[in-house]
Amino acid sequence: MSELLEYKCPSCGGAIEFDTASQQMKCPYCRTEFAVESVKQYDEALKQQQGENIQWNSQAAEFISADESGMRSYRCQSCGGEVIGDETMAASSCPYCGNPIVVIEQFAGMLKPDVVIPFKLDKEAAKTALRNHYNGKRLLPKFFKSENHLDEIRGIYVPFGLFNADANANIDYRCTKVRTWSDSRYNYTETSYYSALRAGSLAFDNIPVDGSEKMPDDLMESIEPYNYKDAVDFQTAYLSGFLADKYDVGAEESIPRANNRIRTSAAEVFRSTVTGYTTVTPTTTNVQTTSTEVHYALLPVWILNTSWKDKKYMFAMNGQTGKFVGDLPCDKGLWWRWFGIYSGIASVIAYLIVHFFFN
Amino acid sequence: MKKLFSIVVSLLLVVCLVVPASAETTGYVFDDANVLESEDIAELNQRLSLISSSYNFETYFITGNEQDGKEIKDHLNAACDTYKLGKDDTTKTIILYLSISDDDYMIRTINQEDKVFTNAGLTYIINKIGEEFSAKNYYAVAWKYANMCDGFLDYAQREGTPYEEDTLPEYSAFFMPCVGNQIPHKRILPYFIDEADLVGSYSESELNQKLEKLSKEYQCDIAIVTVDSLGSRTPVEYADDYFDYNGFGYDTTQDGVALIIGMENRDWHITTTGAAIHTFTDYGITYIGDQFVSYLSDGQYADGFNEFADQCASFLSYEDSTGKVYDTNNKVKTPASLEDILKDIGIALIIGLIIGLVLVSRLKAQLKSVRFQPDANNYLRPGSMVLTNQQDLFLYTNVTKTARQSESSGGGSSTHSSSSGSSHGGGGGHF
Numbered sequence: 103m104s105e106l107l108e109y110k111c112p113s114c115g116g117a118i119e120f121d122t123a124s125q126q127m128k129c130p131y132c133r134t135e136f137a138v139e140s141v142k143q144y145d146e147a148l149k150q151q152q153g154e155n156i157q158w159n160s161q162a163a164e165f166i167s168a169d170e171s172g173m174r175s176y177r178c179q180s181c182g183g184e185v186i187g188d189e190t191m192a193a194s195s196c197p198y199c200g201n202p203i204v205v206i207e208q209f210a211g212m213l214k215p216d217v218v219i220p221f222k223l224d225k226e227a228a229k230t231a232l233r234n235h236y237n238g239k240r241l242l243p244k245f246f247k248s249e250n251h252l253d254e255i256r257g258i259y260v261p262f263g264l265f266n267a268d269a270n271a272n273i274d275y276r277c278t279k280v281r282t283w284s285d286s287r288y289n290y291t292e293t294s295y296y297s298a299l300r301a302g303s304l305a306f307d308n309i310p311v312d313g314s315e316k317m318p319d320d321l322m323e324s325i326e327p328y329n330y331k332d333a334v335d336f337q338t339a340y341l342s343g344f345l346a347d348k349y350d351v352g353a354e355e356s357i358p359r360a361n362n363r364i365r366t367s368a369a370e371v372f373r374s375t376v377t378g379y380t381t382v383t384p385t386t387t388n389v390q391t392t393s394t395e396v397h398y399a400l401l402p403v404w405i406l407n408t409s410w411k412d413k414k415y416m417f418a419m420n421g422q423t424g425k426f427v428g429d430l431p432c433d434k435g436l437w438w439r440w441f442g443i444y445s446g447i448a449s450v451i452a453y454l455i456v457h458f459f460f461n
Numbered sequence: 462m463k464k465l466f467s468i469v470v471s472l473l474l475v476v477c478l479v480v481p482a483s484a485e486t487t488g489y490v491f492d493d494a495n496v497l498e499s500e501d502i503a504e505l506n507q508r509l510s511l512i513s514s515s516y517n518f519e520t521y522f523i524t525g526n527e528q529d530g531k532e533i534k535d536h537l538n539a540a541c542d543t544y545k546l547g548k549d550d551t552t553k554t555i556i557l558y559l560s561i562s563d564d565d566y567m568i569r570t571i572n573q574e575d576k577v578f579t580n581a582g583l584t585y586i587i588n589k590i591g592e593e594f595s596a597k598n599y600y601a602v603a604w605k606y607a608n609m610c611d612g613f614l615d616y617a618q619r620e621g622t623p624y625e626e627d628t629l630p631e632y633s634a635f636f637m638p639c640v641g642n643q644i645p646h647k648r649i650l651p652y653f654i655d656e657a658d659l660v661g662s663y664s665e666s667e668l669n670q671k672l673e674k675l676s677k678e679y680q681c682d683i684a685i686v687t688v689d690s691l692g693s694r695t696p697v698e699y700a701d702d703y704f705d706y707n708g709f710g711y712d713t714t715q716d717g718v719a720l721i722i723g724m725e726n727r728d729w730h731i732t733t734t735g736a737a738i739h740t741f742t743d744y745g746i747t748y749i750g751d752q753f754v755s756y757l758s759d760g761q762y763a764d765g766f767n768e769f770a771d772q773c774a775s776f777l778s779y780e781d782s783t784g785k786v787y788d789t790n791n792k793v794k795t796p797a798s799l800e801d802i803l804k805d806i807g808i809a810l811i812i813g814l815i816i817g818l819v820l821v822s823r824l825k826a827q828l829k830s831v832r833f834q835p836d837a838n839n840y841l842r843p844g845s846m847v848l849t850n851q852q853d854l855f856l857y858t859n860v861t862k863t864a865r866q867s868e869s870s871g872g873g874s875s876t877h878s879s880s881s882g883s884s885h886g887g888g889g890g891h892f
Contacts (some may be wrong), residue, residue, distance in 0.1 A: 272850075290862045295855075304842075306837050321831050326834055366836040451813075
């Protein structure tokens with residue numbers, strides 16, 4: 103049985119939301135701000151007050167049926183409208199009355215997030231970032247900026263597994279030192295061959311791996327890094343006003359991805375300890391990783407879906423740092439035009455150089 | 462007594478001084494017609510003297526200008542009487558008599574029992590000096606006569622038999638002296654000689670005139686000779702010797718450049734003397750060679766020789782007008798052929814396209830921002846890196862050496878001495 107949670111503003115009783123700018127709960131109706139803790143306490147007090155009329159309990163959303171597609175429908179406790187969400191949806195907004203709702207059941211008995219980084223940037227910031235993203239891209243089709251239609255913009259807490267791991271590396275390198283000199287008759291090249299061995303350990307903290315299957319992993323990795331300083335213990339209050347996805351990628355599935363990144367980093371770090379040679383080539387690379395801890399976090403992401411000329415584009419912005427990513431289309435005509443321009447100028451300069459310096 | 466003695470001595474002195482001055486006759490050359498200069502006479506005398514003593518065969522050269530209406534034979538007889546030639550029965554003698562008044566010449570041999578000069582041989586000699594005689598180039602007549610006598614006598618001595626009708630060689634056999642290494646101080650042969658018969662007679666005379674004109678214009682002899690075989694000489698030796706022993710080298714300057722073609726091994730060689738050594742550097746010779754050799758390879762000899770002549774003229778003219786010579790640091794500027802221009806454009810285009818591609822790919826890369834993070838460097842716990850083992854082991858050393866390219870020559874002209882002792886430059890090759 104899933105439950106939808108709605109927090110009431112202590113001032114006016116309206117549905118209160120988490121505000122990114124102030125990092126506190128803010129009522130959109132009376133605009134009063136409250137600390138998250140205060141709202142929570144108030145809410146608890148409210149429940150007690152209600153007595154047998156505890157809205158909490160009776161707010162158990164009606165569970166219709168879980169069909170194969172994993173869609174569920176919930177009824178909004180404010181207006182009675184039915185809200186459809188898929189299985190992984192943990193927080194949503196009622197499309198009828200706009201009230202933010204939090205689906206509690208998603209968390210019950212399952213992986214409860216340890217930490218959450220609250221949203222720092224709001225919807226407007228995301229929209230502005232999208233517009234800025236178009237700037238300075240010479241090969242962007244001319245009308246993309248004006249005609250690109252924003253279909254949907256969602257602030258989502260994306261579930262991540264944060265992995266701590268120790269890595270033990272044992273790497274062999276083949277190195278050379280090259281020395282050259284000449285006398286009047288010959289040019290000499292002396293190549294000295296060395297074998298270098300490096301072994302050691304490294305530790306990594308909080309490597310994020312996308313825990314949501316439907317959220318594209320490369321998109322999520324592109325908006326890294328998050329600053330974990332802002333991470334706070336999870337409170338459901340932070341979720342209101344935003345959507346949240348649930349974990350459907352298990353730790354076992356995620357670990358290989360983390361390990362890959364660890365291996366690459368380890369190779370780089372150890373390679374940097376091999377100095378003083380002309381060439382260095384790793385011959386055997388052996389990196390063992392052991393996962394020490396896993397934390398679960400919800401990290402804020404603004405997802406924007408747009409469409410242009412019947413093609414869909416997905417953009418993401420790091421809800422904490424504002425890093426904006428998303429692949430843009432390339433205008434073939436512009437590509438050829440700039441290719442022609444660059445080639446033309448380069449050819450002319452090359453011809454002048456060849457003509458005047460080699461003839 | 463003393464007084465008488467001194468008078469006799471002074472009289473003797475006067476006689477000694479006067480007598481030699483008046484008679485323009487020495488040893489083997491009697492220039493009664495006064496057509497030769499004293500320098501020429503002295504030179505010819507030296508030559509004929511050497512021939513005479515080497516072969517024990519007196520060779521004489523006489524010019525006469527008797528206007529008494531008698532025949533040339535009579536004039537020759539008179540001269541023989543005057544100079545007491547052939548008055549005994551043992552002295553082998555040959556005389557070439559030029560009669561300026563009769564505009565005719567003849568050769569007489571005396572006492573040659575084992576004939577060195579057969580009738581055919583004498584006719585040959587007569588023919589070979591006909592042109593020079595008609596051109597009144599008596600200096601050349603005398604030298605050619607001397608060289609032929611030398612050659613005939615040498616052949617008879619070596620082979621034990623004289624030149625017969627069927628064994629008479631091309632005149633090229635007489636280009637070089639067999640005895641001595643005397644250099645005529647004036648030119649004795651035409652500028653263009655085609656012993657190997659590579660061009661027709663029309664081209665021959667054309668080339669001759671052209672070379673003569675150019676030689677005068679630039680005060681530098683430009684000559685070409687083609688022969689079937691270079692004999693025992695290398696192309697360098699042959700070219701140098703041909704040039705020296707036939708008096709090439711412009712009158713006043715002694716500068717000259719000559720091209721020798723030896724058909725036996727298809728050799729070509731250019732030799733230079735005097736200021737031409739400087740004008741035609743090693744680079745220049747190679748360049749000129751490149752220009753005309755293809756004509757020779759194709760059998761278009763007349764075109765090839767014209768090309769040679771034109772190139773020489775162009776080099777000389779360049780030096781005259783600018784004071785500089787073509788060398789490795791001042792190469793001949795050929796107008797860029799269409800091929801060259803297209804090649805340059807092609808290279809520039811390829812470079813341009815590559816650069817263009819690189820730049821436009823950078824622009825395209827701006828559009829893409831979604832990618833997997835390959836590393837976890839951001840999550841590395843600072844200070845957690847511990848190196849438990851660090852070993853650098855030396856394995857072995859390998860030294861390779863490559864020979865350095867010798868510095869490319871700085872240009873200039875390489876020179877050498879020829880058999881006559883004079884200094885020559887030049888270069889050659891095959892075609």
